[in-house]
Structures are given as C-alpha cells and as structure tokens.
Amino acid sequence: MKNLSWNDLFVDASLLDFEALFSEWPGLIKEEVAPIGASVFGDLFYQNRSGAVFKLDVLEGGVSQIADTIQQFSELMNSGKWQEYHLLSEGVALLKQKGLERSPLQFFGFAPHPALAGKIDWSRVMPLDAVVWHSICAQSLGIR
Structure with missing residues (x-):
C-alpha cells in the first residue's frame, strides 16, 4: 500500500453534497x-x-457507529488495519496500480453492485458520479 495519499483513500466533506447523498x-x-x-x-x-x-x-447497507469521538476516529484513521477494513486501502492500491482514476466528485463504483454479484469484483470497478453511485447502491440494497 505504499504511495497512497489521503486523497487516494478519503474524500473531504467539503467536496461532496452530503444532503444529496443522504437523500438517496x-x-x-x-x-x-x-x-x-x-x-x-x-x-x-x-x-x-x-x-x-x-x-x-x-x-x-446500514449505518454503524465506528468511534465515540472525532479524536478516536482520527486515531483509527491512522491504523493500516482500520484503513483496509473501512477504506478498502488494498483495493485502492490495486486500482491505482492499474491506472484507474476518479475526479474529486466521483466515487469508485462496482458494476454490478456487490450485493447483486455476491462479491467484490475488482475487475468491475469504474468511476461514477457520487450521487449516481449512491442511488445505485440504495436501489441494489433494497433501500430505495
């Protein structure tokens, strides 16, 4: 996982329309x-x-508490094991190695969604508009 920056793993809230994402x-x-x-x-x-x-x-699908405080969250974010589980850092490294990129307003999405495919298929990743990806996810998981 060498050569991964925070921008490779995480998108700051200031770049996203959280209201539109939550509405999905x-x-x-x-x-x-x-x-x-x-x-x-x-x-x-x-x-x-x-x-x-x-x-x-x-x-x-679903929501889970992952930290009691923002300080604890910040500490967890620096753990390689936590990054792999919550940010899929090994997958990000694989995509970066393959040269797959996304814009700041996009997420990496899977086609089909893993809920439909039964697994994560790293060969089926593509950059998608953030709100479009959330819509696909919510529909695939039966929430929308």
Whole structure:
C-alpha cells in the first residue's frame, strides 16, 4: 500500500453534497449530523450531536457507529488495519496500480453492485458520479 495519499483513500466533506447523498438513503439518517467525509467507494462518515462518529456503508447497507469521538476516529484513521477494513486501502492500491482514476466528485463504483454479484469484483470497478453511485447502491440494497 505504499504511495497512497489521503486523497487516494478519503474524500473531504467539503467536496461532496452530503444532503444529496443522504437523500438517496431515506430514513437511515434521522438526526442532524456533521459530515466528515467519505471513502473513495462512497461510504459516508459523519458525526452526530453527541460527538459519536458513524459510517453509512454503501456496499452492505446500514449505518454503524465506528468511534465515540472525532479524536478516536482520527486515531483509527491512522491504523493500516482500520484503513483496509473501512477504506478498502488494498483495493485502492490495486486500482491505482492499474491506472484507474476518479475526479474529486466521483466515487469508485462496482458494476454490478456487490450485493447483486455476491462479491467484490475488482475487475468491475469504474468511476461514477457520487450521487449516481449512491442511488445505485440504495436501489441494489433494497433501500430505495
């Protein structure tokens, strides 16, 4: 995983329209939140009013708490094991090695979605508009 930058792994919230992304997941986000950012595969990270950090998972569906505080989240982000599990860093390295790139307003998506294919197929990755990818994910997971 050498030669991966934070920009290779993570998209800052300032570059994304979180309201549009959340709108693809009706009923999942039920409180006011502060966006943090996203994995390059579209998983959304955000903080609730109590300070806990959550992840909206676009490959498996659902929301889970991943840290009690933003400080704990920052510490976790520096763990290679955490990066592989939550940011799919080994997959990002593979895509980078293959020369696949995305714009700041895109996520890497899978065609078909892993929920339909039954697995992640790294040969079927393509850059997709962030909102379009979220729409595909929510539909594939039966949420929309």
